[in-house]
Amino acid sequence: MKEKLYWLPIGVFVLAAIVACTSNPISNENVVEMDRTTIAGQVQLLDGGSPQNVYVWLKGYDLGKWTDENGKFNLVLPADQRSGGGTVQKDTIYFYLTNYFIERAVVSILEGQFLFQRDDIDAEGKLRKPVVLQKFLTISTTADFFPNSDSVRIRVSLEADTSCARVVNPFIVRHDKMYDPVIDTLGAVLIKNVNSDDVIVLRSDPAAAGSEILVACKNAPVERDLIFWPKKLSMQPGQYEIIPYLRFEPENTPLALLEKMGTAVNELSANYLQKPIRRNGGRFILEN
Structure with missing residues:
Protein backbone atom coordinates (compact mmCIF):
# COMPACT_ATOMS: atom_id res chain seq x y z
CA MET A 1 0.00 0.00 0.00
CA LYS A 2 2.84 2.35 0.79
CA GLU A 3 4.42 1.59 -2.55
CA LYS A 4 1.28 2.61 -4.41
CA LEU A 5 0.99 5.81 -2.41
CA TYR A 6 4.62 6.60 -3.18
CA TRP A 7 4.34 6.30 -7.00
CA LEU A 8 0.89 7.80 -7.56
CA PRO A 9 1.92 11.50 -7.28
CA ILE A 10 4.83 10.96 -9.62
CA GLY A 11 2.57 9.33 -12.20
CA VAL A 12 0.13 12.19 -11.96
CA PHE A 13 2.99 14.70 -12.34
CA VAL A 14 4.34 12.96 -15.43
CA LEU A 15 0.90 12.80 -16.98
CA ALA A 16 0.30 16.48 -16.25
CA ALA A 17 3.64 17.36 -17.78
CA ILE A 18 2.80 15.44 -20.93
CA VAL A 19 -0.55 17.20 -21.22
CA ALA A 20 1.10 20.57 -20.62
CA CYS A 21 3.68 19.94 -23.30
CA THR A 22 1.14 18.89 -25.90
CA SER A 23 -0.92 22.03 -25.24
CA ASN A 24 1.99 24.49 -24.99
CA PRO A 25 0.67 27.89 -26.16
CA ILE A 26 4.08 28.92 -27.44
CA SER A 27 4.48 26.00 -29.80
CA ASN A 28 5.66 26.67 -33.33
CA GLU A 29 2.09 26.43 -34.59
CA ASN A 30 1.15 29.55 -32.58
CA VAL A 31 4.20 31.72 -33.37
CA VAL A 32 3.26 34.71 -35.55
CA GLU A 33 5.92 35.48 -38.11
CA MET A 34 6.98 39.17 -38.02
CA ASP A 35 6.54 41.08 -41.27
CA ARG A 36 10.03 42.04 -42.34
CA THR A 37 9.06 43.58 -45.67
CA THR A 38 8.06 46.83 -43.96
CA ILE A 39 9.98 49.39 -41.93
CA ALA A 40 8.76 52.60 -40.33
CA GLY A 41 10.21 55.81 -38.98
CA GLN A 42 9.66 59.46 -38.19
CA VAL A 43 11.15 62.74 -39.40
CA GLN A 44 11.47 65.97 -37.41
CA LEU A 45 12.64 69.45 -38.36
CA LEU A 46 15.27 71.05 -36.15
CA ASP A 47 13.50 74.43 -36.37
CA GLY A 48 10.23 72.93 -35.12
CA GLY A 49 8.40 73.28 -38.44
CA SER A 50 5.85 70.86 -39.83
CA PRO A 51 7.44 67.52 -40.79
CA GLN A 52 4.66 66.74 -43.29
CA ASN A 53 5.56 65.99 -46.91
CA VAL A 54 9.21 65.19 -46.43
CA TYR A 55 10.22 62.95 -49.32
CA VAL A 56 11.62 59.56 -48.24
CA TRP A 57 13.43 57.53 -50.89
CA LEU A 58 14.95 54.02 -50.73
CA LYS A 59 17.74 54.13 -53.29
CA GLY A 60 18.22 50.49 -54.30
CA TYR A 61 14.50 49.87 -54.87
CA ASP A 62 13.76 53.37 -56.21
CA LEU A 63 10.90 53.52 -53.73
CA GLY A 64 9.54 56.93 -52.68
CA LYS A 65 7.03 57.96 -49.99
CA TRP A 66 5.89 61.21 -48.33
CA THR A 67 5.70 61.66 -44.57
CA ASP A 68 2.32 62.29 -42.95
CA GLU A 69 1.35 65.28 -40.80
CA ASN A 70 3.34 63.84 -37.88
CA GLY A 71 6.42 63.13 -39.96
CA LYS A 72 5.77 59.37 -39.91
CA PHE A 73 6.31 57.05 -42.85
CA ASN A 74 6.67 53.41 -43.78
CA LEU A 75 8.45 51.70 -46.63
CA VAL A 76 7.16 48.38 -48.02
CA LEU A 77 9.34 46.33 -50.31
CA PRO A 78 7.39 45.55 -53.51
CA ALA A 79 6.41 41.90 -53.89
CA ASP A 80 7.75 41.65 -57.43
CA GLN A 81 11.24 42.59 -56.21
CA ARG A 82 11.51 40.17 -53.28
CA SER A 83 13.81 37.79 -55.09
CA GLY A 84 16.30 35.50 -53.40
CA GLY A 85 20.00 35.24 -53.95
CA GLY A 86 21.30 34.78 -50.43
CA THR A 87 23.35 37.98 -50.45
CA VAL A 88 22.87 40.78 -47.93
CA GLN A 89 22.36 44.11 -49.70
CA LYS A 90 23.21 47.41 -48.05
CA ASP A 91 20.83 50.18 -49.05
CA THR A 92 20.35 53.86 -48.21
CA ILE A 93 17.21 55.80 -47.31
CA TYR A 94 17.34 59.51 -48.20
CA PHE A 95 15.25 62.20 -46.49
CA TYR A 96 14.64 65.26 -48.67
CA LEU A 97 13.30 68.78 -48.20
CA THR A 98 14.54 71.22 -50.82
CA ASN A 99 15.89 73.89 -48.47
CA TYR A 100 17.13 71.49 -45.78
CA PHE A 101 20.30 69.42 -45.62
CA ILE A 102 19.65 65.92 -46.89
CA GLU A 103 19.88 63.09 -44.35
CA ARG A 104 20.38 59.34 -44.72
CA ALA A 105 19.76 56.05 -42.96
CA VAL A 106 21.37 52.68 -43.73
CA VAL A 107 19.44 49.40 -43.96
CA SER A 108 20.28 45.81 -44.87
CA ILE A 109 18.07 43.60 -47.05
CA LEU A 110 18.23 39.83 -47.55
CA GLU A 111 16.03 37.97 -50.02
CA GLY A 112 13.48 40.75 -50.15
CA GLN A 113 13.25 41.30 -46.40
CA PHE A 114 14.74 43.93 -44.13
CA LEU A 115 17.18 42.71 -41.50
CA PHE A 116 15.95 44.00 -38.15
CA GLN A 117 18.25 45.02 -35.30
CA ARG A 118 20.95 45.91 -37.79
CA ASP A 119 22.36 49.21 -39.08
CA ASP A 120 19.78 51.97 -38.40
CA ILE A 121 16.81 49.60 -37.87
CA ASP A 122 15.83 48.27 -34.44
CA ALA A 123 14.37 44.89 -33.47
CA GLU A 124 10.82 46.03 -34.26
CA GLY A 125 11.53 47.28 -37.76
CA LYS A 126 11.67 50.97 -36.89
CA LEU A 127 14.40 53.56 -37.24
CA ARG A 128 16.42 53.60 -34.04
CA LYS A 129 15.80 57.34 -33.63
CA PRO A 130 13.90 60.12 -35.45
CA VAL A 131 15.60 61.68 -38.45
CA VAL A 132 16.20 65.40 -37.82
CA LEU A 133 16.53 67.76 -40.79
CA GLN A 134 18.37 71.08 -40.51
CA LYS A 135 17.49 74.04 -42.72
CA PHE A 136 20.23 75.59 -44.84
Whole structure:
Protein backbone atom coordinates (compact mmCIF):
# COMPACT_ATOMS: atom_id res chain seq x y z
CA MET A 1 0.00 0.00 0.00
CA LYS A 2 2.84 2.35 0.79
CA GLU A 3 4.42 1.59 -2.55
CA LYS A 4 1.28 2.61 -4.41
CA LEU A 5 0.99 5.81 -2.41
CA TYR A 6 4.62 6.60 -3.18
CA TRP A 7 4.34 6.30 -7.00
CA LEU A 8 0.89 7.80 -7.56
CA PRO A 9 1.92 11.50 -7.28
CA ILE A 10 4.83 10.96 -9.62
CA GLY A 11 2.57 9.33 -12.20
CA VAL A 12 0.13 12.19 -11.96
CA PHE A 13 2.99 14.70 -12.34
CA VAL A 14 4.34 12.96 -15.43
CA LEU A 15 0.90 12.80 -16.98
CA ALA A 16 0.30 16.48 -16.25
CA ALA A 17 3.64 17.36 -17.78
CA ILE A 18 2.80 15.44 -20.93
CA VAL A 19 -0.55 17.20 -21.22
CA ALA A 20 1.10 20.57 -20.62
CA CYS A 21 3.68 19.94 -23.30
CA THR A 22 1.14 18.89 -25.90
CA SER A 23 -0.92 22.03 -25.24
CA ASN A 24 1.99 24.49 -24.99
CA PRO A 25 0.67 27.89 -26.16
CA ILE A 26 4.08 28.92 -27.44
CA SER A 27 4.48 26.00 -29.80
CA ASN A 28 5.66 26.67 -33.33
CA GLU A 29 2.09 26.43 -34.59
CA ASN A 30 1.15 29.55 -32.58
CA VAL A 31 4.20 31.72 -33.37
CA VAL A 32 3.26 34.71 -35.55
CA GLU A 33 5.92 35.48 -38.11
CA MET A 34 6.98 39.17 -38.02
CA ASP A 35 6.54 41.08 -41.27
CA ARG A 36 10.03 42.04 -42.34
CA THR A 37 9.06 43.58 -45.67
CA THR A 38 8.06 46.83 -43.96
CA ILE A 39 9.98 49.39 -41.93
CA ALA A 40 8.76 52.60 -40.33
CA GLY A 41 10.21 55.81 -38.98
CA GLN A 42 9.66 59.46 -38.19
CA VAL A 43 11.15 62.74 -39.40
CA GLN A 44 11.47 65.97 -37.41
CA LEU A 45 12.64 69.45 -38.36
CA LEU A 46 15.27 71.05 -36.15
CA ASP A 47 13.50 74.43 -36.37
CA GLY A 48 10.23 72.93 -35.12
CA GLY A 49 8.40 73.28 -38.44
CA SER A 50 5.85 70.86 -39.83
CA PRO A 51 7.44 67.52 -40.79
CA GLN A 52 4.66 66.74 -43.29
CA ASN A 53 5.56 65.99 -46.91
CA VAL A 54 9.21 65.19 -46.43
CA TYR A 55 10.22 62.95 -49.32
CA VAL A 56 11.62 59.56 -48.24
CA TRP A 57 13.43 57.53 -50.89
CA LEU A 58 14.95 54.02 -50.73
CA LYS A 59 17.74 54.13 -53.29
CA GLY A 60 18.22 50.49 -54.30
CA TYR A 61 14.50 49.87 -54.87
CA ASP A 62 13.76 53.37 -56.21
CA LEU A 63 10.90 53.52 -53.73
CA GLY A 64 9.54 56.93 -52.68
CA LYS A 65 7.03 57.96 -49.99
CA TRP A 66 5.89 61.21 -48.33
CA THR A 67 5.70 61.66 -44.57
CA ASP A 68 2.32 62.29 -42.95
CA GLU A 69 1.35 65.28 -40.80
CA ASN A 70 3.34 63.84 -37.88
CA GLY A 71 6.42 63.13 -39.96
CA LYS A 72 5.77 59.37 -39.91
CA PHE A 73 6.31 57.05 -42.85
CA ASN A 74 6.67 53.41 -43.78
CA LEU A 75 8.45 51.70 -46.63
CA VAL A 76 7.16 48.38 -48.02
CA LEU A 77 9.34 46.33 -50.31
CA PRO A 78 7.39 45.55 -53.51
CA ALA A 79 6.41 41.90 -53.89
CA ASP A 80 7.75 41.65 -57.43
CA GLN A 81 11.24 42.59 -56.21
CA ARG A 82 11.51 40.17 -53.28
CA SER A 83 13.81 37.79 -55.09
CA GLY A 84 16.30 35.50 -53.40
CA GLY A 85 20.00 35.24 -53.95
CA GLY A 86 21.30 34.78 -50.43
CA THR A 87 23.35 37.98 -50.45
CA VAL A 88 22.87 40.78 -47.93
CA GLN A 89 22.36 44.11 -49.70
CA LYS A 90 23.21 47.41 -48.05
CA ASP A 91 20.83 50.18 -49.05
CA THR A 92 20.35 53.86 -48.21
CA ILE A 93 17.21 55.80 -47.31
CA TYR A 94 17.34 59.51 -48.20
CA PHE A 95 15.25 62.20 -46.49
CA TYR A 96 14.64 65.26 -48.67
CA LEU A 97 13.30 68.78 -48.20
CA THR A 98 14.54 71.22 -50.82
CA ASN A 99 15.89 73.89 -48.47
CA TYR A 100 17.13 71.49 -45.78
CA PHE A 101 20.30 69.42 -45.62
CA ILE A 102 19.65 65.92 -46.89
CA GLU A 103 19.88 63.09 -44.35
CA ARG A 104 20.38 59.34 -44.72
CA ALA A 105 19.76 56.05 -42.96
CA VAL A 106 21.37 52.68 -43.73
CA VAL A 107 19.44 49.40 -43.96
CA SER A 108 20.28 45.81 -44.87
CA ILE A 109 18.07 43.60 -47.05
CA LEU A 110 18.23 39.83 -47.55
CA GLU A 111 16.03 37.97 -50.02
CA GLY A 112 13.48 40.75 -50.15
CA GLN A 113 13.25 41.30 -46.40
CA PHE A 114 14.74 43.93 -44.13
CA LEU A 115 17.18 42.71 -41.50
CA PHE A 116 15.95 44.00 -38.15
CA GLN A 117 18.25 45.02 -35.30
CA ARG A 118 20.95 45.91 -37.79
CA ASP A 119 22.36 49.21 -39.08
CA ASP A 120 19.78 51.97 -38.40
CA ILE A 121 16.81 49.60 -37.87
CA ASP A 122 15.83 48.27 -34.44
CA ALA A 123 14.37 44.89 -33.47
CA GLU A 124 10.82 46.03 -34.26
CA GLY A 125 11.53 47.28 -37.76
CA LYS A 126 11.67 50.97 -36.89
CA LEU A 127 14.40 53.56 -37.24
CA ARG A 128 16.42 53.60 -34.04
CA LYS A 129 15.80 57.34 -33.63
CA PRO A 130 13.90 60.12 -35.45
CA VAL A 131 15.60 61.68 -38.45
CA VAL A 132 16.20 65.40 -37.82
CA LEU A 133 16.53 67.76 -40.79
CA GLN A 134 18.37 71.08 -40.51
CA LYS A 135 17.49 74.04 -42.72
CA PHE A 136 20.23 75.59 -44.84
CA LEU A 137 18.22 78.34 -46.59
CA THR A 138 15.50 80.64 -45.24
CA ILE A 139 13.12 82.06 -47.86
CA SER A 140 11.01 85.02 -46.73
CA THR A 141 8.50 86.81 -48.94
CA THR A 142 6.47 90.00 -48.49
CA ALA A 143 3.77 91.54 -50.68
CA ASP A 144 2.99 95.22 -50.05
CA PHE A 145 0.77 97.74 -51.83
CA PHE A 146 2.48 100.97 -52.80
CA PRO A 147 0.85 104.06 -51.22
CA ASN A 148 -1.75 105.72 -53.47
CA SER A 149 -1.28 103.01 -56.06
CA ASP A 150 -2.87 99.74 -57.08
CA SER A 151 0.49 98.08 -57.68
CA VAL A 152 2.05 95.47 -55.39
CA ARG A 153 5.72 95.01 -54.66
CA ILE A 154 6.86 91.45 -54.06
CA ARG A 155 10.13 91.15 -52.19
CA VAL A 156 11.89 87.86 -51.55
CA SER A 157 14.76 87.61 -49.08
CA LEU A 158 17.19 84.69 -49.12
CA GLU A 159 19.51 83.98 -46.21
CA ALA A 160 21.63 80.94 -45.51
CA ASP A 161 21.27 79.40 -42.07
CA THR A 162 24.85 78.14 -42.15
CA SER A 163 27.66 79.35 -44.39
CA CYS A 164 26.35 80.24 -47.90
CA ALA A 165 23.86 78.84 -50.41
CA ARG A 166 23.64 79.16 -54.19
CA VAL A 167 20.23 79.85 -55.72
CA VAL A 168 19.27 80.31 -59.37
CA ASN A 169 16.91 83.20 -60.19
CA PRO A 170 15.51 82.21 -63.62
CA PHE A 171 13.71 84.19 -66.33
CA ILE A 172 15.35 87.57 -65.95
CA VAL A 173 16.48 90.18 -68.48
CA ARG A 174 20.15 90.58 -69.27
CA HIS A 175 21.19 94.03 -70.32
CA ASP A 176 24.61 93.81 -71.94
CA LYS A 177 26.99 91.54 -73.78
CA MET A 178 28.58 90.43 -70.53
CA TYR A 179 25.26 88.84 -69.56
CA ASP A 180 24.92 90.76 -66.33
CA PRO A 181 21.40 90.58 -64.90
CA VAL A 182 19.20 93.56 -64.27
CA ILE A 183 19.85 94.44 -60.65
CA ASP A 184 17.41 93.32 -57.94
CA THR A 185 14.83 91.75 -60.27
CA LEU A 186 12.95 88.59 -59.36
CA GLY A 187 12.31 86.63 -62.52
CA ALA A 188 9.04 84.83 -61.78
CA VAL A 189 6.48 84.01 -59.11
CA LEU A 190 3.32 82.00 -58.70
CA ILE A 191 0.30 83.70 -57.16
CA LYS A 192 -2.02 81.23 -55.47
CA ASN A 193 -5.60 81.99 -54.46
CA VAL A 194 -5.71 80.53 -50.96
CA ASN A 195 -9.45 79.87 -51.11
CA SER A 196 -9.77 78.35 -54.58
CA ASP A 197 -6.21 77.04 -55.17
CA ASP A 198 -6.19 78.77 -58.57
CA VAL A 199 -2.67 79.72 -59.61
CA ILE A 200 -1.42 82.64 -61.71
CA VAL A 201 2.05 82.41 -63.25
CA LEU A 202 3.72 85.83 -63.37
CA ARG A 203 7.04 86.75 -64.94
CA SER A 204 8.81 90.08 -64.67
CA ASP A 205 9.36 89.95 -68.44
CA PRO A 206 7.60 87.28 -70.55
CA ALA A 207 10.43 87.37 -73.08
CA ALA A 208 13.29 87.11 -70.58
CA ALA A 209 15.39 83.97 -70.90
CA GLY A 210 18.38 84.77 -68.70
CA SER A 211 19.19 83.57 -65.22
CA GLU A 212 21.19 84.78 -62.25
CA ILE A 213 23.13 82.85 -59.64
CA LEU A 214 22.53 84.31 -56.20
CA VAL A 215 24.85 83.60 -53.29
CA ALA A 216 23.03 84.07 -50.00
CA CYS A 217 25.09 83.84 -46.82
CA LYS A 218 24.39 83.81 -43.10
CA ASN A 219 23.77 87.38 -41.86
CA ALA A 220 24.07 88.60 -45.47
CA PRO A 221 20.66 88.10 -47.12
CA VAL A 222 20.02 88.67 -50.82
CA GLU A 223 16.80 90.42 -51.89
CA ARG A 224 14.96 90.50 -55.21
CA ASP A 225 11.78 92.40 -56.16
CA LEU A 226 8.95 92.08 -58.65
CA ILE A 227 6.15 94.65 -59.11
CA PHE A 228 2.72 93.79 -60.53
CA TRP A 229 -0.79 95.21 -60.90
CA PRO A 230 -3.59 92.90 -59.69
CA LYS A 231 -6.18 94.56 -61.95
CA LYS A 232 -4.15 93.72 -65.03
CA LEU A 233 -4.25 90.08 -63.97
CA SER A 234 -8.04 90.21 -63.38
CA MET A 235 -7.53 89.12 -59.78
CA GLN A 236 -10.67 88.96 -57.66
CA PRO A 237 -10.84 90.05 -54.00
CA GLY A 238 -9.54 87.42 -51.62
CA GLN A 239 -6.47 86.07 -49.88
CA TYR A 240 -3.43 85.20 -51.96
CA GLU A 241 -0.02 83.65 -51.43
CA ILE A 242 3.14 84.55 -53.34
CA ILE A 243 5.51 81.69 -54.15
CA PRO A 244 8.84 82.87 -55.63
CA TYR A 245 10.14 80.68 -58.44
CA LEU A 246 13.71 79.74 -57.59
CA ARG A 247 15.93 76.78 -58.47
CA PHE A 248 18.25 75.06 -56.01
CA GLU A 249 18.86 71.67 -54.43
CA PRO A 250 20.59 70.36 -51.30
CA GLU A 251 24.17 69.25 -51.84
CA ASN A 252 24.69 65.56 -52.63
CA THR A 253 21.09 64.96 -53.69
CA PRO A 254 21.00 61.88 -55.98
CA LEU A 255 19.71 62.65 -59.46
CA ALA A 256 17.63 59.46 -59.34
CA LEU A 257 15.77 60.80 -56.28
CA LEU A 258 14.78 63.95 -58.17
CA GLU A 259 13.72 61.89 -61.18
CA LYS A 260 11.59 59.64 -58.96
CA MET A 261 9.91 62.63 -57.35
CA GLY A 262 9.18 63.95 -60.85
CA THR A 263 10.82 66.63 -62.96
CA ALA A 264 7.46 68.39 -63.39
CA VAL A 265 7.83 69.94 -59.91
CA ASN A 266 10.62 72.13 -61.31
CA GLU A 267 8.45 73.66 -64.03
CA LEU A 268 7.17 77.23 -63.89
CA SER A 269 3.59 76.08 -63.38
CA ALA A 270 1.26 74.93 -60.62
CA ASN A 271 3.41 71.79 -60.44
CA TYR A 272 6.07 73.85 -58.67
CA LEU A 273 3.80 74.02 -55.62
CA GLN A 274 4.42 70.28 -55.14
CA LYS A 275 8.14 70.82 -54.61
CA PRO A 276 8.73 70.43 -50.86
CA ILE A 277 10.10 73.85 -49.92
CA ARG A 278 9.50 75.57 -46.59
CA ARG A 279 8.88 79.33 -46.96
CA ASN A 280 7.96 82.22 -44.67
CA GLY A 281 5.33 84.88 -45.38
CA GLY A 282 4.06 85.80 -48.82
CA ARG A 283 0.34 86.17 -48.06
CA PHE A 284 -1.71 89.29 -48.70
CA ILE A 285 -5.38 90.26 -48.95
CA LEU A 286 -6.79 91.89 -52.06
CA GLU A 287 -9.83 93.99 -51.21
CA ASN A 288 -12.54 95.51 -53.39
